[in-house]
Amino acid sequence: MDKKLKIVLIAMAILGLIALNLIVFLNAHEPQTADNNNETNIINTIVEHNIATEEETEADRKEMLSNSTEATRMKTYIGQYISAIDSKDYETAYNMLYQEFRNTYFKTLEEFITYVENKYPDEIMITYNNMEREGTIYIISISIQNPLDSNFQAVEQNIVIQEKDLNNFTLSFNVE
Amino acid sequence: MTFNSKLTLAIRNFFKKYGKILFIVFIVWLIIFLFNTYLKNIQREPIATNTYNPDNPVIEYGGSIPNSEKEPVKNTLDTYLKYCKNKQYENAYNMLTDDCKKYMYENNITNFQEYVDNIFSTYNSYSYNQNYSNVDNKYIYDVTILNSNILATGTTGGYDSYKEKITIVNENGTKKIANQGYIDNEEIGIEAEDDYLRIKIASKDMSYSRVGYNLEITNKTTRTIVVSDKQASKEVTLNVDGEYRTANNLDIENIILEPGETQTIQLIFDKYYDSNRNDLEINFNYIRVLNNYNENMALEEQNAAAIRIYSYNVGLK
Numbered sequence: 303m304d305k306k307l308k309i310v311l312i313a314m315a316i317l318g319l320i321a322l323n324l325i326v327f328l329n330a331h332e333p334q335t336a337d338n339n340n341e342t343n344i345i346n347t348i349v350e351h352n353i354a355t356e357e358e359t360e361a362d363r364k365e366m367l368s369n370s371t372e373a374t375r376m377k378t379y380i381g382q383y384i385s386a387i388d389s390k391d392y393e394t395a396y397n398m399l400y401q402e403f404r405n406t407y408f409k410t411l412e413e414f415i416t417y418v419e420n421k422y423p424d425e426i427m428i429t430y431n432n433m434e435r436e437g438t439i440y441i442i443s444i445s446i447q448n449p450l451d452s453n454f455q456a457v458e459q460n461i462v463i464q465e466k467d468l469n470n471f472t473l474s475f476n477v478e
Numbered sequence: 479m480t481f482n483s484k485l486t487l488a489i490r491n492f493f494k495k496y497g498k499i500l501f502i503v504f505i506v507w508l509i510i511f512l513f514n515t516y517l518k519n520i521q522r523e524p525i526a527t528n529t530y531n532p533d534n535p536v537i538e539y540g541g542s543i544p545n546s547e548k549e550p551v552k553n554t555l556d557t558y559l560k561y562c563k564n565k566q567y568e569n570a571y572n573m574l575t576d577d578c579k580k581y582m583y584e585n586n587i588t589n590f591q592e593y594v595d596n597i598f599s600t601y602n603s604y605s606y607n608q609n610y611s612n613v614d615n616k617y618i619y620d621v622t623i624l625n626s627n628i629l630a631t632g633t634t635g636g637y638d639s640y641k642e643k644i645t646i647v648n649e650n651g652t653k654k655i656a657n658q659g660y661i662d663n664e665e666i667g668i669e670a671e672d673d674y675l676r677i678k679i680a681s682k683d684m685s686y687s688r689v690g691y692n693l694e695i696t697n698k699t700t701r702t703i704v705v706s707d708k709q710a711s712k713e714v715t716l717n718v719d720g721e722y723r724t725a726n727n728l729d730i731e732n733i734i735l736e737p738g739e740t741q742t743i744q745l746i747f748d749k750y751y752d753s754n755r756n757d758l759e760i761n762f763n764y765i766r767v768l769n770n771y772n773e774n775m776a777l778e779e780q781n782a783a784a785i786r787i788y789s790y791n792v793g794l795k
Contacts, residue, residue, distance in 0.1 A: 307485065307488040311488070311489065311492050315500065364524045368527070371527075372526075372527075372529060375526065400629045400632075402627070402629070403630050403631070407634070435530060436628065436639070437530065437622065438528075441628065441633060460633040462628050464629055468524055468525070468526050474628075474631070475633075476631075476632045477632060
């Protein structure tokens with residue numbers, strides 16, 4: 303056989319195998335959906351309420367959270383809590399509260415609703431100021447503002463969160 | 479022959495010659511591909527990654543806690559902290575090592591009770607642990623105690639936190655606790671003397687960040703001897719691998735020996751327990767043997783009244 307042809311055919315076979323492997327490799331490395339924000343972004347970052355869409359399954363949400371940093375996960379949880387309040391779904395927000403905290407400060411849902419309606423603006427925007435960790439508990443300092451009302455006096459609050467598992471958390475805040 | 483027929487013939491010959499090899503290569507590749515696809519599609523339970531790893535020592539020099547010890551060590555610490563939080567003083571006190579009871583609390587449970595009431599100020603205290611360092615089968619933890627369960631208060635009214643090193647040691651086959659940074663006592667039994675002084679170093683008490691040498695020092699003469707009265711610098715030092723460290727407690731205590739007097743003192747020096755450095759000697763750098771002495775004498779007057787001024791090193795090896 304012509305030597306040149308032999309080389310062409312072997313090269314084609316090798317290139318074919320490389321192309322197949324490349325396809326497999328690219329499929330295996332589809333872009334991640336996780337938010338890999340650096341923790342330094344915690345400070346003074348305006349939160350975009352990262353609410354899961356209706357289609358998003360619990361498994362997808364867990365997968366996304368498992369690829370996130372602790373800071374991002376805590377922001378996501380706070381986003382869920384604030385979103386519930388923002389959309390007047392007070393019962394969901396109330397159920398996120400730590401049991402002992404609820405028993406002490408908000409014995410009933412009505413008490414919680416009264417507090418929230420008096421304390422928080424109609425439109426909520428939050429800014430992260432600081433994050434600390436005490437063992438498995440996180441303390442996140444936030445400012446709550448009304449993006450549509452510059453006269454609204456920002457509410458400074460500590461949100462205390464414990465993550466029991468991915469997308470399974472409980473929280474409390476300083477009541478003042 | 480045209481190029482096309484040449485090419486066709488060549489391909490046919492190529493596959494005739496290398497067909498088997500190519501088939502085997504293809505089968506191998508296919509197996510690898512299918513296996514990769516299978517691995518990729520295996521359902522795995524996503525887990526959260528945390529930077530809080532209480533079992534990983536902060537100081538890696540001494541290694542991690544052996545797997546067989548992890549659970550007993552954790553249980554010992556958790557049980558002790560639970561007793562403290564619940565103000566079960568006797569149960570908690572009984573978990574302390576004999577050395578710790580003696581050194582930290584003078585073998586008096588009332589002193590321990592005061593400590594517990596001060597640190598675990600409320601029943602609602604919250605604590606968490608971080609393995610800090612492990613040396614010679616002693617497991618040192620950094621324990622943080624908050625005066626409230628911040629999850630229950632939401633930090634309403636603020637909160638205080640307190641940290642201390644707690645060490646878990648094996649004492650007569652039982653896991654025991656040494657708290658407030660204390661680790662243990664080690665017998666030394668070194669004696670040294672010259673014409674003026676007799677020095678016995680009986681033992682040393684080790685804490686995480688300092689070491690205290692227990693000395694008995696005797697004036698053998700009929701004159702007053704000043705070992706330390708804060709008038710000269712570095713009157714007593716510890717040689718740690720060639721680095722001289724001044725005794726901390728001589729800022730407030732003097733060592734002035736009347737004729738024939740014996741004093742029992744502890745000399746405290748800064749030294750981290752896990753520093754892996756050796757104490758070589760204690761240096762008494764400015765011993766003054768005085769003909770006459772009164773407590774108001776300035777250094778110059780002492781120098782003038784001295785029949786001998788000298789330094790004396792007591793080896794620790």
